[in-house]
Structures are given as structure tokens and as C-alpha cells.
Amino acid sequence: xxxxxxxxxxxxxxxxxxxxxxxxxxxxxxxxxxxxxxxxxxxxxxxxxxxxxxxxxxxxxxxxxxxxxxxxxxxx
Amino acid sequence: xxxxxxxxxxxxxxxxxxxxxxxxxxxxxxxxxxxxxxxxxxxxxxxxxxxxxxxxxxxxxxxxxxxxxxxxxxxxxxxxxxxxxxxxxxxxxxxxxxxxxxxxxxxxxxxxxxxxxxxxxxxxxxxxxxxxxxxxxxxxxxxxxxxxxxxxxxxxxxxxxxxxxxxxxxxxxxxxxxxxxxxxxxxxxxxxxxxxxxxxxxxxxxxxxxxxxxxxxxxxxxxxxxxxxxxxxxxxxxxxxxxxxxxxxxxxxxxxxxxxxxxxxxxxxxxxxxxxxxxxxxxxxxxxxxxxxxxxxxxxxxxxxxxxxxxxxxxxxxxxxxxxxxxxxxxxxxxxxxxxxxxxxxxxxxxxxxxxxxxxxxxxxxxxxxxxxxx
Numbered sequence: 001x002x003x004x005x006x007x008x009x010x011x012x013x014x015x016x017x018x019x020x021x022x023x024x025x026x027x028x029x030x031x032x033x034x035x036x037x038x039x040x041x042x043x044x045x046x047x048x049x050x051x052x053x054x055x056x057x058x059x060x061x062x063x064x065x066x067x068x069x070x071x072x073x074x075x076x
Numbered sequence: 077x078x079x080x081x082x083x084x085x086x087x088x089x090x091x092x093x094x095x096x097x098x099x100x101x102x103x104x105x106x107x108x109x110x111x112x113x114x115x116x117x118x119x120x121x122x123x124x125x126x127x128x129x130x131x132x133x134x135x136x137x138x139x140x141x142x143x144x145x146x147x148x149x150x151x152x153x154x155x156x157x158x159x160x161x162x163x164x165x166x167x168x169x170x171x172x173x174x175x176x177x178x179x180x181x182x183x184x185x186x187x188x189x190x191x192x193x194x195x196x197x198x199x200x201x202x203x204x205x206x207x208x209x210x211x212x213x214x215x216x217x218x219x220x221x222x223x224x225x226x227x228x229x230x231x232x233x234x235x236x237x238x239x240x241x242x243x244x245x246x247x248x249x250x251x252x253x254x255x256x257x258x259x260x261x262x263x264x265x266x267x268x269x270x271x272x273x274x275x276x277x278x279x280x281x282x283x284x285x286x287x288x289x290x291x292x293x294x295x296x297x298x299x300x301x302x303x304x305x306x307x308x309x310x311x312x313x314x315x316x317x318x319x320x321x322x323x324x325x326x327x328x329x330x331x332x333x334x335x336x337x338x339x340x341x342x343x344x345x346x347x348x349x350x351x352x353x354x355x356x357x358x359x360x361x362x363x364x365x366x367x368x369x370x371x372x373x374x375x376x377x378x379x380x381x382x383x384x385x386x387x388x389x390x391x392x393x394x395x396x397x398x399x400x401x402x403x404x405x406x407x408x409x410x411x412x413x414x415x416x417x418x419x420x421x422x423x424x425x426x427x428x429x430x431x432x433x434x435x436x437x438x439x440x441x442x443x444x445x446x447x448x449x450x451x
Contacts, residue, residue, distance in 0.1 A: 047256065072260055076204035
């Protein structure tokens with residue numbers, strides 16, 4: 001199963017705007033897989049949204065899941 | 077001003093059925109505090125002033141600079157070097173002499189935040205740093221004040237309405253810490269000076285903040301409560317994310333005013349500690365002496381490139397794992413603006429303690445190159 005991830009802000013610079021990851025069942029394994037691919041991600045702050053809902057706990061993904069990673073912005 | 081003139085000034089919004097004279101009266105009675113008269117503050121202030129918000133206060137301790145003008149559209153070249161709060165108030169008062177505009181030419185700090193915020197109905201966060209943003213959020217939660225939040229980076233912006241007055245059937249409204257519980261450390265994100273920003277972007281986001289504020293005051297439409305609006309100026313992609321309260325958020329916010337005053341928000345956000353900063357001049361003299369490791373802690377792709385002096389490149393995030401590359405007893409870190417290098421100096425001081433002398437180049441490579449041109 002392949003899950004599509006949309007990246008915002010600095011995260012998009014790290015990996016390009018959209019990436020997809022194969023064979024992940026939930027958000028924890030997704031992040032683990034992304035951290036291996038993009039080591040800088042592990043030291044960057046962001047929130048995870050699944051289907052436009054910001055999540056705070058490990059969340060099961062299906063093939064239609066849309067995952068977004070958003071960093072905080074401070075600019076004004 | 078006579079009622080007739082008042083009616084004429086706001087006629088085009090009063091004739092909106094949802095808005096009406098009632099909406100206008102609500103605006104005229106409202107008191108809004110705009111924190112930061114920069115990229116977001118300027119457009120928000122212009123529209124709130126034009127719309128007839130009865131009392132508007134502006135707090136900002138900064139002065140107008142030439143590199144502000146591409147996005148801070150209230151100011152002109154004649155304002156360079158002058159207080160943003162005072163200039164903004166003066167310019168806005170000319171746009172609408174019928175409302176009350178107050179300028180605070182000072183920095184919002186824990187000591188003045190609660191007293192100031194308590195005087196207003198709605199708070200607008202147009203600041204440019206995390207320490208103030210977290211401080212404003214916590215103060216608004218403590219005082220039960222709705223907070224209209226906006227933030228930008230490069231080509232992207234975020235807008236939300238935090239902590240609104242309790243709505244019917246809702247227990248707890250989301251605040252900024254439900255989205256990002258803890259402030260990022262320096263280097264975990266880029267600021268505007270380092271990352272850059274397209275001038276029109278804060279215009280869009282700041283205008284949206286004014287719109288959310290007007291909706292909150294007049295009670296029309298659907299403000300971005302429990303939602304985060306994100307906008308990308310390059311591809312016009314809009315995402316609205318739904319937010320929910322976290323269980324542990326309350327424990328992160330000071331319990332009362334006394335506790336709030338004790339929090340060092342600057343430290344919380346790893347704001348600069350100045351004692352180990354050196355300026356370009358001292359940097360050059362130290363370079364002549366030699367026996368120094370100079371480290372560029374920027375990301376590898378960042379411009380401008382540096383070929384004027386020898387240095388090693390270790391992006392901030394990888395610094396802790398690559399200290400074996402640092403051999404000399406004196407180390408100078410630099411980055412774009414001097415912010416991340418301060419964080420780097422902090423990290424290295426933590427690792428090496430007193431065994432090495434560690435410095436950060438103030439103003440970063442941008443300032444160094446500028447100094448070099450003027451010599």
C-alpha cells in the first residue's frame with residue numbers, strides 16, 4: 001500500500017512537495033520510514049494531519065489516506 | 077462625525093444584509109490589539125481601520141527599515157528609522173480620524189503583556205518570532221481572549237482563530253499549543269530574515285486576519301475556529317486542517333498570572349545569548365591570527381556561497397554528530413543572519429565546555445559580506 005504525503009514549508013525543501021511511501025500501516029511506521037529516507041526530518045518540528053485532521057496519536061492509514069506534515073511558521 | 081457621515085463612510089458594508097447597522101455598531105464598539113506592525117500587521121491594521129473598528133492599539137518596538145518596504149506597505153522611505161507603532165498610528169489616523177488609535181512603541185514582554193491584553197476584546201498576532209507568539213498565546217488563554225493568528229514563511233502562510241469566547245455546546249477551544257505544544261529550538265525552523273518572504277504573501281495573510289477579526293466581532297460567517305488555514309502563494313493550494321484540543325496542553329500553559337510572569341519565553345525558544353557573539357571586525361582579526369575552525373552551519377544549498385575564507389560545512393541539525401571534525405581550540409560558527417550560529421555555539425559549548433572557545437558571528441555571512449563591501 002502506498003500513502004501520499006504532502007509536505008509544507010521547510011519540509012517541502014527537504015524532500016520536494018509531495019512524496020509517497022510504500023507498505024506503511026500507520027503514521028508511526030510512516031514517520032519511521034520517512035526519517036530513514038530524510039534524516040533531517042528527525043530533527044525538524046512539525047504536526048501530522050491525516051485526511052485534514054491534525055492527529056496526536058498513532059493513526060491507522062489506508063490507501064486513500066492523505067497525510068500532511070506541517071512545520072510551525074514564525075514569520076510576520 | 078454626524079451619523080449621516082458615519083453611514084456614508086461605511087455604507088457599502090452596512091448594506092450587506094448579514095452585516096447591517098448592527099454589525100457596524102459592533103465594530104465601532106470593539107477594541108482590537110495588533111501586536112507587531114510588520115508584514116502581517118500593516119494590512120490587518122489598514123482594513124480594520126477602514127472598516128471602523130472603534131479602538132485599535134498597535135504595539136511594536138521596531139523602527140522602519142528599507143528592507144521592510146517590500147511587504148510593510150503602510151510605510152514609505154520617509155519613515156525609515158522611525159517607530160513603526162507611531163508611524164502606523166499616524167498614517168492610519170489619517171485614513172480614519174473617527175476611531176481611536178493608540179501606539180505603544182515598546183516590546184511586548186511578560187511584564188506588560190497581561191495588563192495590555194486584558195484591555196482589548198480581540199488580539200491579533202502579527203509578530204515574527206516564536207517566543208512572543210507563545211507568550212501571546214498563553215496570555216490569551218489565561219485572560220480568555222480570542223487570538224487571531226497568522227504566520228508566514230517564504231511562499232506559505234497560516235491563519236487561525238485560537239481561544240475564542242466559548243461557543244454554545246463547546247467545552248474548550250483550541251489554542252496554539254494544541255497545534256504546536258512546545259516552541260521549536262532555534263535552527264528547527266527558519267525565520268524571515270533567513271528564509272525570505274514574497275512581499276505580497278503577508279498582504280494576503282494579514283488581510284485574512286483582518287477578515288477573521290471582523291467576522292468574530294460582528295458574528296457573521298464561519299471564523300477559523302478549531303481550524304488551521306494554510307495557503308501556498310506559488311500554486312494557490314489551500315488546505316484547511318481541523319484541530320482538536322490535546323489532553324496535555326493545559327499543563328504547558330502557566331496556571332495563573334504569577335506563574336506567567338516567571339516564564340522566560342525567550343529562553344524557552346532558545347533566543348540568543350549574546351555573550352559569545354563576535355562582530356565582523358573581530359572575526360576578521362581572529363582569522364588573521366589563525367588556528368581557528370570556522371563552521372558554516374547553514375544547509376548545504378543556502379546562498380550566498382563563501383569562498384573568501386576556509387571553513388567547514390556542518391548544517392546545524394548534524395552538528396552534534398560531527399564534532400569530531402572540529403580540531404582547533406577556537407571555533408567560530410556562522411550562518412545566514414547569526415541566529416542559527418548562536419544555537420550552534422550553544423550546542424558546541426554544551427559539548428566542549430571550557431575546553432574550546434566558541435563564538436558566533438553576529439549578523440551572519442550577510443552582514444560580513446556587507447561590511448567587506450564597505451571597507
